[in-house]
Amino acid sequence: MQVGVDYFIEKLHSEHQTNRFSMGPDASLRPLKSFIQRNALDFQQNNVAVTYAAIVPPADPNALHARKRIVGYVTLTCSEIDLDGAYPLEDCEAANRYQSISALKVARLATDNSYHGHKIGKTLMEFAIALAVHQISQFVGCRFLVTDSKAGSVDFYQNKLGFTLLDTEENRQREHPVMFLDLNKLDVEAASDAEDEPEGERSIA
Template sequence: MQPGVDYYLERLDAAHQTNRFSMGPDLDFRPLKSFLIQHALSYQDANVAVTYVAALPPTAPGERARVIGYISLTCSEVDLGGMYALEDCVHANRYPSMPALKIARLACHAEYRGRRIGEALVDLAIALAADHIGPSVGCRFLVTDSKARSVSFYERAGFTMLETEENQARPEPVMFLDLNKLDLDPANDPGIPVLETAAQEAAALTD
């Protein structure tokens, strides 16, 4: 499935159909489902977190766009514990934490797993942070508290686990991506067409 073709990346609004969102029988996923259905819009209205969805286009008049994946983003910071230094701004290394955009929640409908929807949503977050948030207010990192089962997923997206013993022992370790070390030009890496699409989606969402 391709974003912009089979589904669309959009900011969540009341017109989206969320009540059919299912993550399967795993109880660990239940909070992700309930957040989308019960709380995501109120968090958004309160400027606490903004949610972007992967939504299937309606197939009949009056039908609502069905949500098959989502990502919630919020302002945050990351304490690198002295384990990662900024080579391009040495003076900033004296601060205990760095500005970051946080992936607070990421989920995909059970029926659509394995179709790179999660990757497309993370690419959207990267594009938003690198192309819009960072240049506007200063945002060096994209961070998340990853579930142990998702560490390899985030590593494939370019994230690094914070290498402290305390963090590595956590059930949801902190992982980070240095936005200043990204190459977002698809011409330099033909293997990331989704990121190009995500950057275009990000531009459309912020226009």
């Protein structure tokens, strides 16, 4: 599937169809289904978090009650990261005196169970990165894109998207370790194609 042809990325809207979104039999992923169906729009309308959905158009757009189906989504919110001295900012040494640095957080990332293997999750993450670089960081301080990854998804974020695992003993032992992308050092040509991508991510924050 190709973004812009087979599916599109749009800011979540009340007319988007969420009731068919499925995360499959894994009970640990069910909160991702519940969020998009019950909470995401409310969070967005009340400026808590914004969700961008990967949607496929209805087979017959002229049909009565035709709605765009959500097949994946990424939820973003304002945040910060405590680097704990593990990643000093060499290009802005004065900022190292602060405990936390500004960041945009990927709070949730999910792909419908029926659409795994189409790299929708990777495309949504690339969209989030582009949004952070070309929109958000141009108007407010936003040095990092961060996420609380599942331990099994560290390779996806690290090797496919260029994220760094926060290198502290405490973080390495976490069930959902903190990972970050330094937007000031982003090489947009460096990301390789993802062969595998996580079924879903949910921030524990």
